Amino acid sequence: MRTHEGQAKPLNSQQIQSVIDAIRKKSTDAWRDIAILQMSYRAGLRAMEISKLKLSDILDAQGEVKRQITLRKAGTKGNKGGTAYLSHPELREALSTYIVLKRSKISTEYENVFISRKGTPFSPSSMSRLFSHIYQRAGFDGCTGHTGRRSLARNLNAQNVSVYNIQKILRHSNIQTTVNHYLSVDEETLANLVEEV
Secondary structure: OOOOOOOOOOOOHHHHHHHHHHHHHHOOOHHHHHHHHHHHHOOOOOHHHHHHOEHHHHEOOOOOEOOEEEEOHHHOHHHOOEEEEOOOHHHHHHHHHHHHHHHHHOOOOOOEOOEOOOOOEOOHHHHHHHHHHHHHHOOOOOOOOOHHHHHHHHHHHHOOOOHHHHHHHHOOOOHHHHHHHHOOOOHHHHHHHHHOO
16 A cells, blocks of 8 residues: 555555454443544544534534534634535444433533543544554554545545545545545555456
8 A cells, every 4th residue: 555655544444443343342432432433434524623523513403413514614624614424324323322421521512522531622632642542552553543534535436436526525625635645546456457457
């Protein structure tokens, strides 16, 4: 797998599942950590964006997880805002379960969704550290808070999702960012393509 220097290592769907399995076995806040991982991998959110989410951002008037959310400009890269899609069943289950389990620790609907063991909201840097810790505990070095986004892009591309749609899911203003930094192709895929011609 070729990645540009400094880029987060992408994982395939089986590797992501092994990270989730490791969280279930080793984390004291398993549902929280699974929900955080799913927000990155299934919705393509950055660590900073996940750390800034409020309950009112993701829950509708009935307390159900919304299928799509509008990200606050102040909580996104470049203050651009945008839409994120919380429609994947595994993401929705993880979020719903975490919120029910943690409801007593989150006193108002305006507080951050994800709360640390200390009972305080994550900062963008502490959320990034949590991601690195989650991946390392599962045996994956070189993974960061961006691994989920890159993995989502790579796996969507492998399913022949158009680059345009991947760009929209990742909320890139320029499609070249999506192509140049998120859609690396591994050598095995290239070999298989040539073999099938």
